[in-house]
Amino acid sequence: MTDWNEVRALHGAALARVVASYAPPGPDREELAQEVAIALVRALERFRGEASVKTFVLRVAHNVGLRHALRRRQLPEPSDGEVADAAPGVLAHLVAHADRERLHAAVRALPLAQRQVLTLALEELDHPTIAEVLGISENAVATRLFRAKARLAALLEHP
Amino acid sequence: MIPDPDLDALTRTWRTPMPDTLEFAPPKLSHVARWEARVGYATALFLGTFALGAGGDALRRGDLPQGALAVFAAVLAVATGRAVARLRARAAEADALLTGTPLQLLEGRRRHLQTRLCSIRGRTAWAFTLVPVGLWGALAAAGAVPLPLAAVSAVGYAAWLAGLHLRTAPRLAAELRRVEAWIGELGGA
Numbered sequence: 001m002t003d004w005n006e007v008r009a010l011h012g013a014a015l016a017r018v019v020a021s022y023a024p025p026g027p028d029r030e031e032l033a034q035e036v037a038i039a040l041v042r043a044l045e046r047f048r049g050e051a052s053v054k055t056f057v058l059r060v061a062h063n064v065g066l067r068h069a070l071r072r073r074q075l076p077e078p079s080d081g082e083v084a085d086a087a088p089g090v091l092a093h094l095v096a097h098a099d100r101e102r103l104h105a106a107v108r109a110l111p112l113a114q115r116q117v118l119t120l121a122l123e124e125l126d127h128p129t130i131a132e133v134l135g136i137s138e139n140a141v142a143t144r145l146f147r148a149k150a151r152l153a154a155l156l157e158h159p
Numbered sequence: 160m161i162p163d164p165d166l167d168a169l170t171r172t173w174r175t176p177m178p179d180t181l182e183f184a185p186p187k188l189s190h191v192a193r194w195e196a197r198v199g200y201a202t203a204l205f206l207g208t209f210a211l212g213a214g215g216d217a218l219r220r221g222d223l224p225q226g227a228l229a230v231f232a233a234v235l236a237v238a239t240g241r242a243v244a245r246l247r248a249r250a251a252e253a254d255a256l257l258t259g260t261p262l263q264l265l266e267g268r269r270r271h272l273q274t275r276l277c278s279i280r281g282r283t284a285w286a287f288t289l290v291p292v293g294l295w296g297a298l299a300a301a302g303a304v305p306l307p308l309a310a311v312s313a314v315g316y317a318a319w320l321a322g323l324h325l326r327t328a329p330r331l332a333a334e335l336r337r338v339e340a341w342i343g344e345l346g347g348a
Binding site: 103 | 169170172173174175176177
């Protein structure tokens with residue numbers, strides 16, 4: 001059986017990044033981290049190896065993060081609509097001039113649907129796995145990822 | 160997969176090592192209780208000293224009722240000090256219990272912990288409001304405190320307390336909610 005300590009050792013960094021995509025630094029992030037940890041301790045008892053451990057823990061973490069974000073949301077969710085496409089390489093250039101916290105803040109400003117797809121892609125999950133984690137089609141993954149990158153470029157350029 | 164330089168650059172920055180926020184650290188009640196304990200100590204020390212001085216004066220003058228009331232107020236001040244000391248000790252004890260408790264034992268300790276947390280809550284309220292108000296009332300009734308001084312200090316104390324409560328009370332309440340959530344989640348409630 002997979003236990004929490006093992007999960008934390010192998011996927012702790014990825015989980016911390018998921019947490020950072022839902023909560024700003026400070027007590028809010030600490031609280032979400034605790035919620036994720038508790039949810040995983042409980043969820044791991046039910047894990048039967050239907051998916052890889054990484055996929056499973058990221059799914060649990062995102063579900064907890066989503067609940068947390070919906071509970072805490074005070075501002076309206078930004079629309080999932082169109083943003084001018086960024087030319088290839090523009091985002092890479094902008095990211096090269098942004099530190100980690102600024103990137104986290106920009107990711108947190110993305111609509112939830114785009115944020116989830118992007119953060120899972122950043123954990124190097126392929127499109128079919130992201131689709132499985134989020135329960136959406138691969139086409140939806142590609143579309144959301146494309147939009148997320150365009151919006152992220154806009155957010156990094158004009159914070 | 161088609162190479163994506165944007166995503167690669169994002170991933171590099173995204174994966175910059177960050178502090179481990181997933182440490183299974185329970186809430187620190189003793190940290191929150193520290194400020195409350197300091198206020199309690201300061202109040203007890205100030206009022207206790209004042210009451211003893213006033214009581215001594217009254218007894219020297221042969222005013223036994225006023226002296227007895229002032230001494231009673233001093234005893235209450237000592238009790239306040241003791242209450243806040245216990246408040247902090249209990250908060251530290253609850254921290255230690257949460258920190259050192261294996262998950263499977265939490266269910267068994269749940270009721271015990273909840274009792275302790277209720278006790279901490281009760282003592283905080285008691286130490287913060289009832290005792291100082293009681294002390295000051297007793298001293299003013301005994302005539303040991305001149306009315307203008309009693310009024311000014313009461314207003315000042317109330318303002319200070321309100322400020323402090325605004326700062327610490329929501330935090331204490333949030334921590335207590337977190338502890339209860341912990342107990343509920345881990346204890347399988």
